[in-house]
Amino acid sequence: MSKRNSSEFSPLNFAANMTNNEKRSKIVEEINFLNFDKISTEMEQDKTTPNWAKLIIGQMGSLLKIAANLLNEQQNSYGNFELHLQKQQQQLEENERLHSIVITGMEESNKQDALERMKEDQNKVLEVINMCKVDIGLPKIKLFADDVKVYVIHKTKNERRILTDAIKNIEQWATKWKLNIAINKTYIIYLGKTNPKDQYKIFDTTINEVDSIRDLGIIIDNKLKFQEHVQKIIRAAYIKMNFVFKIIKSKSIKTWLTIYKSYIRPLLEYSPETWNPQLRSEINKLEKCQKFFTKSLLRKCSLPYIPYLQRLEFLNLPTLENRRKTYDLVLAHRILHGYTHLKSDNLFKISNRKKCYLLSKNQNSKSSNSFVNRVTKMWNVLHEEIRTTKITLSFKNKIKAILIQ
Numbered sequence: 443m444s445k446r447n448s449s450e451f452s453p454l455n456f457a458a459n460m461t462n463n464e465k466r467s468k469i470v471e472e473i474n475f476l477n478f479d480k481i482s483t484e485m486e487q488d489k490t491t492p493n494w495a496k497l498i499i500g501q502m503g504s505l506l507k508i509a510a511n512l513l514n515e516q517q518n519s520y521g522n523f524e525l526h527l528q529k530q531q532q533q534l535e536e537n538e539r540l541h542s543i544v545i546t547g548m549e550e551s552n553k554q555d556a557l558e559r560m561k562e563d564q565n566k567v568l569e570v571i572n573m574c575k576v577d578i579g580l581p582k583i584k585l586f587a588d589d590v591k592v593y594v595i596h597k598t599k600n601e602r603r604i605l606t607d608a609i610k611n612i613e614q615w616a617t618k619w620k621l622n623i624a625i626n627k628t629y630i631i632y633l634g635k636t637n638p639k640d641q642y643k644i645f646d647t648t649i650n651e652v653d654s655i656r657d658l659g660i661i662i663d664n665k666l667k668f669q670e671h672v673q674k675i676i677r678a679a680y681i682k683m684n685f686v687f688k689i690i691k692s693k694s695i696k697t698w699l700t701i702y703k704s705y706i707r708p709l710l711e712y713s714p715e716t717w718n719p720q721l722r723s724e725i726n727k728l729e730k731c732q733k734f735f736t737k738s739l740l741r742k743c744s745l746p747y748i749p750y751l752q753r754l755e756f757l758n759l760p761t762l763e764n765r766r767k768t769y770d771l772v773l774a775h776r777i778l779h780g781y782t783h784l785k786s787d788n789l790f791k792i793s794n795r796k797k798c799y800l801l802s803k804n805q806n807s808k809s810s811n812s813f814v815n816r817v818t819k820m821w822n823v824l825h826e827e828i829r830t831t832k833i834t835l836s837f838k839n840k841i842k843a844i845l846i847q
Contacts, residue, residue, distance in 0.1 A: 581608040609644050660716050668717035672724050679709045679731045698739045714766045715773050720811050728762050764845040774817045775837050789814050798829040
C-alpha cells in the first residue's frame, strides 16, 4: 500500500484541485460542442464515407461520452469533499473553543494560559495516580498479523478481572464482524510464583494452560529462562549440519563458510536480543555448534586439526557469544539514540551526572536476564566516546574491534 504525503490535503493542493475543476468543466463543454452523434448520423447517410471511418467516429463518440461522465463525477466529488472539509474544520474550531471554556472558564483570547493550566492539571493527576498506585484498568494488547496477545500485570482480584472483560470484548468484536477465533489455538500462560492462576473462558470454552508457547519463532516459558528455545535451535542446527555434510562434496573453505553463514548460523541467531542466555552451560552448548562445524570443515577440506580459537582466527569468524553481545549493544544504541519506535525512557534509566550512562533497575530471578538489565552492565563498561557515537555502523565497528581484542 503506497503511503500518502501529509501535505496532500494542504490548502495549496486544494486550490490546485479547484483549478482542475474549472478545466474539467471546459473539457465537458468542448465534448458536448463537438456533438459526435450528429457527425456519425451524417456520415451514415454519406455513401462515399468508408466503413472504417464510420467505425472510428462512432467509437470516438462513445469514448468521449464516457470521459465526460467521469469528469462530471470527479467534479461533483471534489465539490462534496470541499464542503465536508469546511464543515469539519468549523466543527473542530467550535469543539476546541468549548473545550477551552469548560476546562478553564476562559475564551480563546486566553487559550495559551488555558493550555498551560490544563498541562499542569494533567501532571498533578499523574502524580496522584503514581502516589496511590492506581491502575488505569486497561489490559496490554500486542498485535502482529493475525496473532493477538492480551496480558495484565495484576496484584488484586479486580485487576485480574480486567483480563476477563477484555476476553468478553474480543468475543463481542468477533461476533459482530463474523470472524471465527481458533479456540484450539488459544492458550494462556501464567507468570509469577504467587499467581493464583484464575481460569478464563472464551465462547464458554476454558482456555488451555501451557508452560511454554511459541510466539513469532521464539519459545517463551513461564519462568522466562528460554532454555527450551535454546535447546530447540541447537537441535535444528545439528540436523541441518549433518544434512549439508552428507549431500555437499567440496574442499573449498569459501564454499563451506558461505553454507555456514547462510544456512546454519542464522538458526542460532534469530532474534538473540530476546533470549540471549547468561548461564555458562547454555553459552557453551551454543558455541559447541560452531566448534563442530568448523572442525568438520577442516576435515572436509583435508586440513590438519587446529584449536578452536586459532581456527576462528584462520577462518575470520567471531565467537557466537561475542556476536550476541554485539547484537545487544547495537540495539541499545539504536534505542537510546532514537533510531527505533521504542522509547528509551520506558526501558532505561539514564544518569544525569554521567553522559549516556545507564542506571541499573531492580532485578529479580525473572528480570535479571532481561535485555535491559543484561545490556546495562555491558553498556556502562564502554568508554564515553563509544557510548556517544551517533552513527550506528561506526558504533558497531568499534564494538567488534573491542570484542576481538
